[in-house]
Amino acid sequence: MGQSKPFRRTxxxxxxxxxxxxxIAMLLEESNFRVIQCEDAETASLALKACHPALLITDVNLTGKMNGVELAHLARTNDPVMRVVVISGQNPAAVLPDxxxxxxxxxxxxxLIREATH
Incomplete structure (x- = not known):
């Protein structure tokens, strides 16, 4: 019998x-996450729908039409139990979801790892 691989959260x-x-991806991979990297919120929103990750980490300021706070709202609407972490050099101008x-x-x-694995 082969060894079973440990479950990796996405x-x-x-x-x-x-x-x-x-x-960030390297840190998460070392903590046994499978990581999908995205440059913008539009691509990330497709990944959220397709992969149903356990964790989303997003910057506030992103290229494209959607910012990280809007992406956080979308993620929490689609999956209320998903762990979401927003990062930025400045406090977000908009209110973050609960x-x-x-x-x-x-x-x-x-x-970062403590918040990701919380």
Whole structure:
């Protein structure tokens, strides 16, 4: 008999800065997440519908028509139990949905992993 692989939760990371997105993805992969990386909220919204992730991490300021706060609202509407973390260098101008965590940049790896696995 072969060994069974441990269950890996899926996370969607939305960040238009390539380096920051890669760093977040690497941290999550080391914490046994399967990571889908997106540069904009429109692509991420398709990934949310197709993959039903356990976690969404999004920056507030994104390229495209939708920002990270709008994406967080969409994610919570579609899946009220999904863990959602919004990150930004500035406090979000709009109100975050109930249950969404805000982390100011720079985000420390230990803090990010604690919030992701909470």
């Amino acid at each position: 996370a969607v990371v939305v960040e238009d800065d390539d380096i920051q997105r890669e760093m 249950g969404v965590t805000f982390l100011p940049k720079p985000v420390y790896p230990v803090t």
